[in-house]
Amino acid sequence: MALKLKKTVVLVGMMGAGKTAVGRALAQRLDVPFLDSDAEIVKAANMSIAEIFERDGEPFFRRKETQVIERLLDEERGILSTGGGAYLSEGNRRMISDKGVAVWLDADLELLWNRVRHKDTRPLLRTPDPRATLAEIYAARVPTYRLSDLTVKSDASYTIDDTAERVIGALLTRPDVLE
Template identity: 75%
Template sequence: MPWQLHKTVVMVGMMGAGKTAIGTALARRLGVPFLDSDEEIVKAANMTIAEIFERDGEPFFRRKETQVIGRLLETECCILSTGGGAFLSEENRKMISERGVSVWLKADIHLLWNRVKHKDTRPLLRTPDPYKTLCEIYEARVPLYAKADLTVQSRPDYSVEAMTDTVIEALSTRPDVLSKR
């Protein structure tokens, strides 16, 4: 591996931004583990996120999410993908910034909609007008995502590999996070 990762990289952004796909490719490229906070919550609760939302509500889910992210930030350096709402919490942003580095995968609303409109795994989009809901969520979250340590612009014509290259370029501007071996 030509790179040495010094801090956990936390992928943040909207549903459909590519946090899992890019995070997985990035972890493979850097030779570090890939973890997904939503997957860890599902494992711990033994239920889907939609089921947790339905049974216990979003506030309960958000508390569990903060606990899981805190635990994952204590493990070895890795690439950590978070749910779209994780970075909205000031507590989470502070914890991520202190122990890792946040990378916002910034995608425009049309790209996001094209990626999520055919999936029924998004509990927040189970509304009469999912596109309108996505737009409202986007407008509310963008100012908070903009607080990420690094921002990488997503483009519809980028492959996963090209996007991964762009993220590595952004990370390499931070020698405290990523350096050449």
Template identity: 70%
Template sequence: MMGAGKTAVGKALSAILDVPFLDSDVEIEAAANMKISEIFARDGEAFFRDRETQVIDRLLDSQRGILSAGGGAFLSERNRDLIRAKGVSVWLKADLRLLWNRVKHKDTRPLLRTADPYRTLKDLYEARLPYYEMADLAVPAHASYTIDQMATKVRDALEQRPDVLEQMT
């Protein structure tokens, strides 16, 4: 989910493991030469999701490292299958209150540009939860954790999958 810490934790984890950090949203923005919010506004969410799948597939084929995918990416069965076949999915399991505290003062979330952003976030959270529960690993997030502590928790969870860690190093 947005606000879970995918980018910050992903960067910290990539440093711990000494592997590249990849961000599908950054790659999409670079390819389109526009911000995600602009892509949503101009072309719509369906167009964006198609590009997202293409970028995730390319990144998983071309590099080994930590891939941060957008919060809606895992809703796609194709994306889940790609990630499962080529790596391991990790859900940064943050509760709704923590997510809201992290995103409520930011205007960079196109999906929250609604009359009631909290209700929108709550609806997204509830709709996405069953998909996130399909992740290979779930790592509980707490407001008290620093980014480095959370990255360490993810590394510890990944030790359950030595096949993945061996591929990355």
């Protein structure tokens, strides 16, 4: 029997938690569109997120991010991957829970560092000590991520498909979202 998605699933969490990879697998498994707020912003601006941060600043980026998330939540039901900072905004959290369901991919700091340390596409980590910066961001954001509607542990021993299955298991506890 096919599963039916009733609300958009919004994946939230730290950079490197697997929101995009797990989101793509989840969308395929549920046969719904995969949406990525960062990719939509890049497409609309015709520049990378790092370039947007550099040219226009983080506050400008966050305003555009909110507009894009709202449009995606209104336009199409599917799996939506958001940038790591999107869920920090109280307005975004309220909008996501009103129009969809927030699922926190909860990865520990060591796993996150292993996944992001070789990438230079993370504007917030362009610091003299990116590991310490990641730890600070993690400590500041985890209390907010804990406010998510559902939490799924992201673990180094899990494949992308394992994590997607765990998300489906969590979603099945919410008949208003998935049945």
